[in-house]
Amino acid sequence: MAPSEIDAPTYTETTWFCCGTAWGPCGGTGRGACGTCNSGSLQCAWPNTSDNCFAITRPDRCGDTAIRRTCGHTFYITSRCNSNRVTVRIADCGPQTDLWCGERTCCSNGLCATNRLMDLTPAAFSRIGSLSAGKLPVRVSSEGF
Amino acid sequence: MVAWITSLLPAVVGGVLVWAGAFKLAGRRAAAVARRGALPGLVGKDRAVPVYRAVGGVELAVGALLLLPPVAAADAVASTVLCVGFLGFLGYSRAVAPESSCGCLSDKHTPVRWRSFARAAVLAVASGLALLGTAHWVDAVASRPAAAVAVLLGAALVVVALSEDLDGYWLMPLRRLRVRLRHPLGRTAAAGFDVPVASSVQQLLRSPAYLAAGGWVRSDLLDTWDEGEWRILNYAARYGERQATAVFAVPRTRYEPAEVRGALVDEADRSVLWQHAQEPVPA
Amino acid sequence: MNGSPLDRRRFLNTAVLGTATAVVGATALGSVAPEAAFAANRPDGVGGGDLSAPDPNFAEGRITGITGSMLMVAGSDRTLHRIRLTAATSVWKLRPTTLDQAKVGDGLYARGVRMGDGTLAADAVWLNIVNLVVHISSIGRDVIHFDHHGDRVVGHVIAGTTAAVYNDTPAVNDLSLLKVGGHAQVIGAWRPDTNEVDIATVYAAA
Numbered sequence: 001m002a003p004s005e006i007d008a009p010t011y012t013e014t015t016w017f018c019c020g021t022a023w024g025p026c027g028g029t030g031r032g033a034c035g036t037c038n039s040g041s042l043q044c045a046w047p048n049t050s051d052n053c054f055a056i057t058r059p060d061r062c063g064d065t066a067i068r069r070t071c072g073h074t075f076y077i078t079s080r081c082n083s084n085r086v087t088v089r090i091a092d093c094g095p096q097t098d099l100w101c102g103e104r105t106c107c108s109n110g111l112c113a114t115n116r117l118m119d120l121t122p123a124a125f126s127r128i129g130s131l132s133a134g135k136l137p138v139r140v141s142s143e144g145f
Numbered sequence: 146m147v148a149w150i151t152s153l154l155p156a157v158v159g160g161v162l163v164w165a166g167a168f169k170l171a172g173r174r175a176a177a178v179a180r181r182g183a184l185p186g187l188v189g190k191d192r193a194v195p196v197y198r199a200v201g202g203v204e205l206a207v208g209a210l211l212l213l214p215p216v217a218a219a220d221a222v223a224s225t226v227l228c229v230g231f232l233g234f235l236g237y238s239r240a241v242a243p244e245s246s247c248g249c250l251s252d253k254h255t256p257v258r259w260r261s262f263a264r265a266a267v268l269a270v271a272s273g274l275a276l277l278g279t280a281h282w283v284d285a286v287a288s289r290p291a292a293a294v295a296v297l298l299g300a301a302l303v304v305v306a307l308s309e310d311l312d313g314y315w316l317m318p319l320r321r322l323r324v325r326l327r328h329p330l331g332r333t334a335a336a337g338f339d340v341p342v343a344s345s346v347q348q349l350l351r352s353p354a355y356l357a358a359g360g361w362v363r364s365d366l367l368d369t370w371d372e373g374e375w376r377i378l379n380y381a382a383r384y385g386e387r388q389a390t391a392v393f394a395v396p397r398t399r400y401e402p403a404e405v406r407g408a409l410v411d412e413a414d415r416s417v418l419w420q421h422a423q424e425p426v427p428a
Numbered sequence: 429m430n431g432s433p434l435d436r437r438r439f440l441n442t443a444v445l446g447t448a449t450a451v452v453g454a455t456a457l458g459s460v461a462p463e464a465a466f467a468a469n470r471p472d473g474v475g476g477g478d479l480s481a482p483d484p485n486f487a488e489g490r491i492t493g494i495t496g497s498m499l500m501v502a503g504s505d506r507t508l509h510r511i512r513l514t515a516a517t518s519v520w521k522l523r524p525t526t527l528d529q530a531k532v533g534d535g536l537y538a539r540g541v542r543m544g545d546g547t548l549a550a551d552a553v554w555l556n557i558v559n560l561v562v563h564i565s566s567i568g569r570d571v572i573h574f575d576h577h578g579d580r581v582v583g584h585v586i587a588g589t590t591a592a593v594y595n596d597t598p599a600v601n602d603l604s605l606l607k608v609g610g611h612a613q614v615i616g617a618w619r620p621d622t623n624e625v626d627i628a629t630v631y632a633a634a
Contacts (some may be wrong), residue, residue, distance in 0.1 A: 015613065016559055021504045023490050023535035024558055024618040025625070039537070040482040040503065051617055055177045081350055082359025089480060096561060099611050104594055106355045111525060123486040126539040130365040132520050132553045133350065134615045144363045244578040256578025317609040320566045324608060329569040330585065334602040341591035342523070343599035343629050356604045363551040364518035372441050379440065381551060388516060391603035400598050408444040412436070417443050 003145065010066075011080065013105055014118035015134060016125035017045060018057060019092060028062030034071035038121065044075060045094030045119035051095035062101035062115045069142070073120040076145050077118070080137040081107035084128035085145055088120060095119040105137040113137030152278035153293060154271045157300040158224050161268060163249050169201025174252035182245045183238035203227065211306040214281045220273040226267035236259055242307030255309040264307035271300075274278040333411070344367055345376045345395045354393060354421040356409035360384070362391050362411060371397060375406075384409055384418050483543040487511055490620075491534045491555075497527060498547070499537055510547040511538050521555040522617035522626050523589050530555055533620045556618040558625055563611050564632075572606065572627070574614065582624040583614060590627045594634035605634045 017039035018026035033049060040131075047057035048066040059066040071090050078085040085140050093118050106112035118132055118140055129136045170177050174366040179197035180190070188196045189251050207227055231249070238245060239257045247261050255261070274391075277286075286293040324330075346366060348354050349362045364381035367390075371377070375394040382391040394406040407421035464574065485507040493500035501509040513519070513527050517540075521529045530553075537557065539551035562574035562581065572583040591599040607610065614634040616625035 015561075018558075022488065023504065024556065024620075025560060025579070025581060026558070036480055038480075038505065040486050040488045040505070041480055042483050044481070050603060052180055056181065079359075082356055084359065091480070099561070103596060106351065107356065108351050109356055122488060122537045123483040123539075126486065126537065126552065127483075129350075130364055130483060130520075130552065130564070131537060131557050131559070132628065133346070134559060134631065135614060136350075209583040243477060258578070294621065313609065320608040324567050328604065329567050330572075330606070332570075332587075333585065333590070334604045339588075339601060341589075341599050341601055343591040343593070347593070347598055364516060364556070365520055366524045367516075367518045367551040368524055370437065372445070375445065377437075382448065390440070390516075392440045394441075394444045406444050408440075409612060410440065410443045412439075416457075420443075 004069045007108075009139050010117060011111075011113045011137070011139055012064075012115055012117035013100075013103065013113050013135050014044075014077070014120050014138045014140075015095060015116060016122055016131060017092075017094060018122060019043075023106035034045070034091045036071070037091035038123075040123050041091070041121060042088050042124045043121045044077075044088040044145070045092035045126060046073070046075075046090045047094065047097045047117055049093050050092060050136070053123070056096065057096060058098035059117060061098040063117055064097065064117060066097070066117050074142070075118075076141045076143070077113075077120070077124070078139045078145055079128040080111040080113055080139060081109075082128075086120075086124050086127040088124045091118070091121075107137060111137065147277050148277060149285055149289070150296060151274045152216075152280045153275075153282050153296050154223065154275040154278065154299060154300075155216075155224075156282040156286075157304065158268055158275065159211030160206045160230075161209045161250075161304060162224065162227070163212065164208075165217040166201045166203070166205030166208055168250060168252075169197055169248075170205060171359065172252060175201075175248075178246065178248040178252045182248045183234075183242040184248075184307055186241055187234075187237065188346065212282075214283070216278065216281050218276055221272055221278075223281070224272035224275070225269055228265055228272050231265045232262065232269060233355065235265055237290045249310075250308060253313070256415075258309065260307045260309050267303060286329050340376075340398060342366075342376070343396065344400075345369070345378060348395050348400055348402050349378055349393050349405055350392075352395075352402035352405035352407075354405045358391055358393075358407050358409060358419070361389065382409055384411075387411055387418070388413075389418060474609065482507070484563055485540060485548070487536070487538045487548050489533050489536060491536055493531060493532060494527075499530065499536070499538075499553075501538075502565060509538075511536075511540070511550050511553070512543075512547045513550055513553065517550045519555065520550045520553070520557060522586065522628055531620075532541060536616060539548055556620065558614070558616055558618050559626070560614045561614070563609065564606060565607055567608055572603075572630075574612075580623060583616065583627045583630075584624060586626050591629050593629060593631045596631075603630070606630065606632055 019032045022039050029125045047059045048054045048068050073090045100116045104114045176194050179194045185193040235257050247257050259265050361382040362380045367379045370379050376397040378393045380391040382389040389409050392408050409419040489501040489503035492502045497513045499511040534555045538550045538553045540548045561575050562576045564572040565575050570585045576583040592603045593599045612630050615629045616627045618625050
């Protein structure tokens with residue numbers, strides 16, 4: 001695979017999730033698949049951190065080939081609907097991509113995102129949008145903003 | 146009578162064991178199910194799939210022994226030991242990985258709950274009681290066909306009712322029917338044509354005005370009110386070093402993100418720092 | 429700012445809907461394009477730092493005390509946070525609200541700016557907010573039973589607030605298109621120490 005294909009940015013929807021020894025219905029989630037996840041850290045979940053992870057999230061069912069990225073990999077996330085951005089590291093496996101195949105969100109500038117390939121901790125999501133929004137279209141890159 | 150009924154039990158237990166064994170050995174997603182449950186923690190990641198398949202083989206063998214003649218006490222003993230072993234595994238699963246799926250009979254994600262325990266307990270008791278049976282189940286059916294069918298059907302219904310894997314075939318359709326008949330959330334549909342605030346926020350987040358001003362916004366929605374055909378949404382903002390308020394006007398009853406207006410104001414000195422649309426609203 | 433709330437509303441309405449007579453612009457204040465403002469005011473989280481460590485400009489935990497406009501919060505990592513709220517701090521508790529709705533025991537996320545004295549000057553506070561991906565087990569009158577990773581969660585429909593988004597179309601009040609057996613994403617307010625949530629928005633396929 002050519003380097004440009006490996007590192008090409010992905011346009012996807014992101015939601016947010018809680019992890020660590022958190023309050024509420026998140027209480028039993030633990031520290032995530034990588035053992036380092038915290039709601040208060042700038043981290044994310046990715047649907048292809050390992051074979052086991054891929055077998056659960058199945059992004060291929062949505063036609064997405066989420067490239068294998070392992071725990072600790074850095075992503076640069078930019079909101080498609082404004083200029084907000086955040087740097088995050090993979091700390092968990094997720095989201096459940098194959099539940100939401102075909103879901104599409106567009107901004108007024110015509111920029112859209114399809115499918116759910118990204119999940120951010122509350123700390124990370126709140127840097128690019130309000131937690132009450134639930135999901136946002138974003139640009140995901142491994143190269144930079 | 147008791148002996149006749151207990152003669153039928155191997156058919157029920159054997160049927161369930163053959164089904165479980167067949168899935169574990171030949172099911173399309175059996176390997177994925179094995180890797181996702183509590184089994185890897187018990188036997189190691191590399192051994193989970195082989196052990197899962199081996200258990201399936203044992204289930205298939207014991208199930209076949211129960212279903213096929215002749216009647217042997219050893220078959221019922223083997224089945225009882227297997228079912229008691231399952232109860233133990235379910236307890237381990239619940240303690241160690243409560244949200245993991247049992248993977249007992251299908252690839253449906255069904256966390257271990259009271260129904261899983263009840264089903265395993267019922268099968269263990271049925272296996273134990275089968276020791277009291279004297280005739281092969283086929284002969285028992287032949288001797289009283291109608292009664293036998295009733296007993297077997299009743300037993301099958303109990304197994305189905307305790308199998309969360311199978312809820313999609315009967316429980317969910319029943320619940321959907323109840324919703325169709327009773328419309329429990331029908332009041333929300335009849336609540337009128339009020340547009341929820343969530344819709345206005347959605348419209349705002351997709352608007353050119355928010356695209357232009359979003360980088361200044363610091364808070365979540367501060368407050369909101371309706372002003373004629375507009376819904377006003379306020380956010381705290383920072384304009385350089387100045388504390389400001391970002392105020393947006395969203396069409397209240399139409400979905401037109403391009404028409405959303407925005408302004409950045411300093412409430413302290415009542416100055417307008419920035420505006421998205423300069424044209425005034427027609428009177 | 430002087431003036432009544434009505435006066436304030438009138439000013440804000442005019443600012444956004446009317447023609448501005450005097451707009452103080454970028455020339456007077458220097459470069460205040462959103463991107464520049466973003467970078468200047470949010471130095472963390474962009475390009476470096478220990479991303480596994482907690483973000484100092486974010487706090488999570490449960491409220492242990494409320495003194496005036498200061499919240500005392502015990503983090504799940506046993507950090508103690510002091511969070512200062514102002515008139516510019518948004519407070520979410522199922523809907524946009526005010527500090528007086530905060531109660532000891534509420535779960536909290538807060539984003540703001542860490543001050544020199546260790547307090548967090550909050551821009552936004554979300555109380556008891558949860559974002560759950562669930563399956564709908566059953567639907568009753570004003571209540572929806574969810575299955576969340578094997579746990580039962582009871583969702584309460586709150587008239588006037590709960591909204592549904594079907595296939596990413598604009599939110600509506602009508603929840604009657606939700607399907608038993610379907611999956612959904614639920615933004616809601618957890619009722620502390622229970623398995624119940626008040627539903628703010630539910631995202632589902634129609």
